[in-house]
Amino acid sequence: MKIGICDTTFARVDMAKYAITEIKMHMTNVTFKRRTVPGIKDLPVASKKLIEEEDCDLVMALGMPGPEKIDKQCAHEASMGLIYAQLMTNTHIIEVFVHEDEGLDTKDLKQLAINRATEHAQNIVKMLTKPDKFKREAGKGMREGRPDVGSV
Amino acid sequence: MKIGICDTTFARVDMAKYAITEIKMHMTNVTFKRRTVPGIKDLPVASKKLIEEEDCDLVMALGMPGPEKIDKQCAHEASMGLIYAQLMTNTHIIEVFVHEDEGLDTKDLKQLAINRATEHAQNIVKMLTKPDKFKREAGKGMREGRPDVGSV
Amino acid sequence: MKIGICDTTFARVDMAKYAITEIKMHMTNVTFKRRTVPGIKDLPVASKKLIEEEDCDLVMALGMPGPEKIDKQCAHEASMGLIYAQLMTNTHIIEVFVHEDEGLDTKDLKQLAINRATEHAQNIVKMLTKPDKFKREAGKGMREGRPDVGSV
Amino acid sequence: MKIGICDTTFARVDMAKYAITEIKMHMTNVTFKRRTVPGIKDLPVASKKLIEEEDCDLVMALGMPGPEKIDKQCAHEASMGLIYAQLMTNTHIIEVFVHEDEGLDTKDLKQLAINRATEHAQNIVKMLTKPDKFKREAGKGMREGRPDVGSV
Amino acid sequence: MKIGICDTTFARVDMAKYAITEIKMHMTNVTFKRRTVPGIKDLPVASKKLIEEEDCDLVMALGMPGPEKIDKQCAHEASMGLIYAQLMTNTHIIEVFVHEDEGLDTKDLKQLAINRATEHAQNIVKMLTKPDKFKREAGKGMREGRPDVGSV
Numbered sequence: 001m002k003i004g005i006c007d008t009t010f011a012r013v014d015m016a017k018y019a020i021t022e023i024k025m026h027m028t029n030v031t032f033k034r035r036t037v038p039g040i041k042d043l044p045v046a047s048k049k050l051i052e053e054e055d056c057d058l059v060m061a062l063g064m065p066g067p068e069k070i071d072k073q074c075a076h077e078a079s080m081g082l083i084y085a086q087l088m089t090n091t092h093i094i095e096v097f098v099h100e101d102e103g104l105d106t107k108d109l110k111q112l113a114i115n116r117a118t119e120h121a122q123n124i125v126k127m128l129t130k131p132d133k134f135k136r137e138a139g140k141g142m143r144e145g146r147p148d149v150g151s152v
Numbered sequence: 153m154k155i156g157i158c159d160t161t162f163a164r165v166d167m168a169k170y171a172i173t174e175i176k177m178h179m180t181n182v183t184f185k186r187r188t189v190p191g192i193k194d195l196p197v198a199s200k201k202l203i204e205e206e207d208c209d210l211v212m213a214l215g216m217p218g219p220e221k222i223d224k225q226c227a228h229e230a231s232m233g234l235i236y237a238q239l240m241t242n243t244h245i246i247e248v249f250v251h252e253d254e255g256l257d258t259k260d261l262k263q264l265a266i267n268r269a270t271e272h273a274q275n276i277v278k279m280l281t282k283p284d285k286f287k288r289e290a291g292k293g294m295r296e297g298r299p300d301v302g303s304v
Numbered sequence: 305m306k307i308g309i310c311d312t313t314f315a316r317v318d319m320a321k322y323a324i325t326e327i328k329m330h331m332t333n334v335t336f337k338r339r340t341v342p343g344i345k346d347l348p349v350a351s352k353k354l355i356e357e358e359d360c361d362l363v364m365a366l367g368m369p370g371p372e373k374i375d376k377q378c379a380h381e382a383s384m385g386l387i388y389a390q391l392m393t394n395t396h397i398i399e400v401f402v403h404e405d406e407g408l409d410t411k412d413l414k415q416l417a418i419n420r421a422t423e424h425a426q427n428i429v430k431m432l433t434k435p436d437k438f439k440r441e442a443g444k445g446m447r448e449g450r451p452d453v454g455s456v
Numbered sequence: 457m458k459i460g461i462c463d464t465t466f467a468r469v470d471m472a473k474y475a476i477t478e479i480k481m482h483m484t485n486v487t488f489k490r491r492t493v494p495g496i497k498d499l500p501v502a503s504k505k506l507i508e509e510e511d512c513d514l515v516m517a518l519g520m521p522g523p524e525k526i527d528k529q530c531a532h533e534a535s536m537g538l539i540y541a542q543l544m545t546n547t548h549i550i551e552v553f554v555h556e557d558e559g560l561d562t563k564d565l566k567q568l569a570i571n572r573a574t575e576h577a578q579n580i581v582k583m584l585t586k587p588d589k590f591k592r593e594a595g596k597g598m599r600e601g602r603p604d605v606g607s608v
Numbered sequence: 609m610k611i612g613i614c615d616t617t618f619a620r621v622d623m624a625k626y627a628i629t630e631i632k633m634h635m636t637n638v639t640f641k642r643r644t645v646p647g648i649k650d651l652p653v654a655s656k657k658l659i660e661e662e663d664c665d666l667v668m669a670l671g672m673p674g675p676e677k678i679d680k681q682c683a684h685e686a687s688m689g690l691i692y693a694q695l696m697t698n699t700h701i702i703e704v705f706v707h708e709d710e711g712l713d714t715k716d717l718k719q720l721a722i723n724r725a726t727e728h729a730q731n732i733v734k735m736l737t738k739p740d741k742f743k744r745e746a747g748k749g750m751r752e753g754r755p756d757v758g759s760v
Contacts, residue, residue, distance in 0.1 A: 007746045009731075012760045014747030035739075036746040038731045041687065041703060045694035052698060070707065073684055076225055079193065081691035083233035086197035087240060088695060090204060095193060099222065106760040123161075123190045131187070138159045138188040139166030152164045152258040228377055231345065235385035238349035239392060242356060247345060251374065275313075275342045283339070290311045290340040291318030304316045304410040380529055383497065387537035390501035391544060394508060399497060403526065427465075427494045435491075442463045442492040443470030456468045456562040532681055535649065539689035542653035543696060546660060551649060555678065579617075579646045587643070594615045594644040595622030608620045608714040 001027065001128060004050030004059035005034040006043050011064035013110050015096065015117035019060055022121035027129065040065060040097070041074055044081030051089045058124060059093040062117060067101035075099070092127070096120045098145070116145030153179065153280060156202030156211035157186040158195050163216035165262050167248060167269035171212055174273035179281065192217060192249070193226055196233030203241045210276060211245040214269060219253035227251070244279070248272045250297070268297030305331065305432060308354030308363035309338040310347050315368035317414050319400060319421035323364055326425035331433065344369060344401070345378055348385030355393045362428060363397040366421060371405035379403070396431070400424045402449070420449030457483065457584060460506030460515035461490040462499050467520035469566050471552065471573035475516055478577035483585065496521060496553070497530055500537030507545045514580060515549040518573060523557035531555070548583070552576045554601070572601030609635065609736060612658030612667035613642040614651050619672035621718050623704065623725035627668055630729035635737065648673060648705070649682055652689030659697045666732060667701040670725060675709035683707070700735070704728045706753070724753030 003023065007016045020032055033054045035046045040063035047059040061082055065075035075097060086093050096117055103109025123144070126134040141149040155175065159168045172184055185206045187198045192215035199211040213234055217227035227249060238245050248269055255261025275296070278286040293301040307327065311320045324336055337358045339350045344367035351363040365386055369379035379401060390397050400421055407413025427448070430438040445453040459479065463472045476488055489510045491502045496519035503515040517538055521531035531553060542549050552573055559565025579600070582590040597605040611631065615624045628640055641662045643654045648671035655667040669690055673683035683705060694701050706724055711717025731752070734742040749757040 009742070009745040009748055009750040011747045012749040012757065014759070016746060034743060036743040037700075037735070038702070038728070038750070038752070041691060042700065044691055045698065045700055048695055049698055070680075072222075072225070073680070074687070076229065077684065077687045077691060079226070079229045080232065080688065081695065083193060083196055083229060084236065084692065084695055087200055087233065087237055090197065090201055092189075092194065092197055094190070103760075110760045120190070127189070134161070135186060135188040137161040138168060139163045140161055141164040142161040142190070144190070149164065151166070152255075152262045224374075224377070228381065231378070231381045232384065235345060235348055235381060236388065239352055239385065239389055242349065242353055244341075244346065244349055246342070272342070279341070286313070287338060287340040289313040290320060291315045292313055293316040294313040294342070296342070301316065303318070304407075304414045376526075376529070380533065383530070383533045384536065387497060387500055387533060388540065391504055391537065391541055394501065394505055396493075396498065396501055398494070424494070431493070438465070439490060439492040441465040442472060443467045444465055445468040446465040446494070448494070453468065455470070456559075456566045528678075528681070532685065535682070535685045536688065539649060539652055539685060540692065543656055543689065543693055546653065546657055548645075548650065548653055550646070576646070583645070590617070591642060591644040593617040594624060595619045596617055597620040598617040598646070600646070605620065607622070608711075608718045 001030045002056050003030060003032050003124070004047065004054060004056030005032055006046045006050060006059055007036055007062040008039050008043070009036060010039045011062065012100070013064065013113040015062045015113050018114050019062065019096070019117040019121040022118045023125060026125040039074070040078040041081070043078055044085045047082065047093045048085040048089060051091045058091065058128065060096060060120065060124065061093050062096045064113065065097060065099050067099070094120055094124055112145045119144040153182045154208050155182060155184050155276070156199060156206065156208030157184055158198045158202060158211055159188055159214040160191050160195070161188060162191045163214065164252070165216065165265040167214045167265050170266050171214065171248070171269040171273040174270045175277060178277040191226070192230040193233070195230055196237045199234065199245045200237040200241060203243045210243065210280065212248060212272065212276065213245050214248045216265065217249060217251050219251070246272055246276055264297045271296040305334045306360050307334060307336050307428070308351065308358065308360030309336055310350045310354060310363055311340055311366040312343050312347070313340060314343045315366065316404070317368065317417040319366045319417050322418050323366065323400070323421040323425040326422045327429060330429040343378070344382040345385070347382055348389045351386065351397045352389040352393060355395045362395065362432065364400060364424065364428065365397050366400045368417065369401060369403050371403070398424055398428055416449045423448040457486045458512050459486060459488050459580070460503065460510060460512030461488055462502045462506060462515055463492055463518040464495050464499070465492060466495045467518065468556070469520065469569040471518045471569050474570050475518065475552070475573040475577040478574045479581060482581040495530070496534040497537070499534055500541045503538065503549045504541040504545060507547045514547065514584065516552060516576065516580065517549050518552045520569065521553060521555050523555070550576055550580055568601045575600040609638045610664050611638060611640050611732070612655060612662060612664030613640055614654045614658060614667055615644055615670040616647050616651070617644060618647045619670065620708070621672065621721040623670045623721050626722050627670065627704070627725040627729040630726045631733060634733040647682070648686040649689070651686055652693045655690065655701045656693040656697060659699045666699065666736065668704060668728065668732065669701050670704045672721065673705060673707050675707070702728055702732055720753045727752040
């Protein structure tokens with residue numbers, strides 16, 4: 001199994017490090033291919049290249065959009081691109097975005113980024129190795145990086 | 153006939169259960185293939201894979217977008233992806249989204265989610281087995297999950 | 305000539321009936337293929353299937369988006385999908401949308417829907433049978449369903 | 457050289473007339489193929505058909521979006537479609553849109569539309585016949601239809 | 609190595625000049641192909657043509673969106689087009705946009721544009737020649753044109 005990791009120099013936390021560590025704890029026989037790009041709008045093509053040119057089975061795209069209105073627009077454009085890239089390749093790209101204004105302060109922001117990257121890494125492990133167990137979590141109100149909210 | 157069911161761990165109600173039960177009540181010789189993904193933005197590629205890799209004739213994509221502005225943006229991105237996935241495969245993907253802020257309270261939200269999933273399941277049955285009868289409902293102001301509003 | 309008609313059960317007026325009647329008054333040797341789907345976001349793939357699987361030369365996609373903000377977003381998504389479907393098939397899909405909040409009251413809304421469907425049917429007749437005459441209306445401030453505003 | 461001209465009956469000024477006149481003043485051995493459609497959302501597929509079915513080397517897509525919020529959304533959808541059409545054909549489609557609320561009054565609106573169509577026609581002439589001269593205008597703060605703002 | 613440079617006559621600073629100068633300082637055996645178009649919405653197809661018709665290995669797309677709401681919409685459309693163009697070609701197009709309202713005054717705007725073009729040129733050099741070094745900047749809060757904000 002080969003997992004692509006795509007991240008940015010714009011982000012303020014090295015989320016990829018935590019994600020890779022978590023995946024390695026749960027999976028053996030997994031290799032990684034990492035690409036770093038300037039910003040989140042560069043992630044779609046970089047992710048697609050990891051799939052088509054580096055034969056990755058799944059890609060994790062990590063980014064931290066800024067707090068301004070224009071940053072939200074960039075995040076939207078990046079997300080649309082990541083969805084198209086998936087449709088063009090029939091391959092999952094798990095988007096792990098942490099918006100800078102999600103943090104109460106910089107300490108909280110850092111912890112949130114670490115938690116979200118780690119929990120999405122756990123999702124990826126489940127999707128790749130235990131899809132039936134993952135199915136049992138359907139509708140359970142799971143959240144990544146913050147406490148789960150549960151079913152209603 | 154093979155129906156794909158795609159849902160999320162983010163959702164707070166296991167809508168797929170109700171949809172499958174309803175379809176089984178009306179159709180025989182139908183099989184299901186279910187995939188669970190983390191969030192609604194993962195639904196487009198998962199649905200496309202159900203069509204192209206699992207030979208599903210139609211997919212039901214179920215999700216519950218959160219109440220925040222960013223959640224609305226995610227819902228928009230997911231919807232765009234679901235539409236492209238349909239155009240790329242010439243296959244219907246029936247989107248069943250219940251926004252968390254559509255419910256008056258958690259009890260109402262749960263009932264709404266169950267009703268909408270059930271009534272969209274009925275739509276699917278009609279589209280697949282009685283398209284001419286469905287045509288007679290054109291312009292009738294049908295709503296899924298809430299009372300129909302009728303023609304004007 | 306074969307015209308596809310695609311409409312929804314969500315709409316509150318059976319606009320297709322009026323459109324078909326109008327086209328038949330002006331064209332002979334025309335056949336229709338009609339598909340009804342639940343909502344406007346199901347129109348793009350249904351229209352594309354009418355073109356590619358039923359050999360329609362042009363499709364009319366009729367729908368009535370609701371008055372809420374989320375309905376406007378759905379209309380946007382449907383419109384984007386209809387435009388892509390056209391680009392993928394090199395075939396016109398004439399979108400006939402009447403927003404519920406365009407009507408002063410339900411009576412006005414119904415008349416507006418009938419008028420718009422009828423006048424877009426006239427546009428289709430002109431595009432298909434008298435493209436040169438249609439060209440002479442360029443820049444004339446034509447409106448469908450409401451009085452024309454004319455040139456400035 | 458063959459130039460496609462695509463415009464609408466919705467527009468309130470026959471901008472195409474002015475554009476064609478201007479191009480003819482500067483280029484010989486140029487032919488035109490014109491298509492008129494109802495509204496701006498019909499421009500993308502009509503422009504693509506001019507390129508792929510009529511062998512146009514470049515298309516000018518002219519339209520006048522209305523002043524309402526829904527009209528702005530339509531303009532956005534049309535613009536997205538025009539960009540995709542270009543990417544699918546590797547051919548420029550020069551969008552010439554004049555929003556109705558750009559005019560101070562109807563007289564100003566008409567003059568603005570004439571000026572913008574004329575100046576975009578000049579751009580097309582430069583792009584097709586003097587690309588190196590056009591390159592010297594890079595970063596010069598050029599505006600079409602209003603006075604240039606210049607470099608900073 | 610061949611780098612495409614795509615810019616506009618709408619912009620108020622000749623950013624391409626600074627970018628090319630910077631790249632030449634760090635790379636030898638590099639050639640450039642430059643195309644100038646009227647506005648940012650013309651950049652996607654022009655960039656794609658540089659990749660597919662001129663064999664560029666990477667493209668830099670430079671533009672300066674205006675300060676009005678409609679200009680923000682144009683920037684969004686251009687960005688979406690640039691992302692699609694990348695996905696269709698598996699080639700990076702580095703978007704270098706400076707919004708006119710980002711500058712405190714015209715002097716600041718000009719300096720910002722020069723700095724951003726220069727620093728994105730440095731990014732390109734690193735991506736093309738030292739991808740492993742660039743990887744070490746992941747999560748470092750880098751900004752182009754303004755001071756870096758650093759990690760949290």
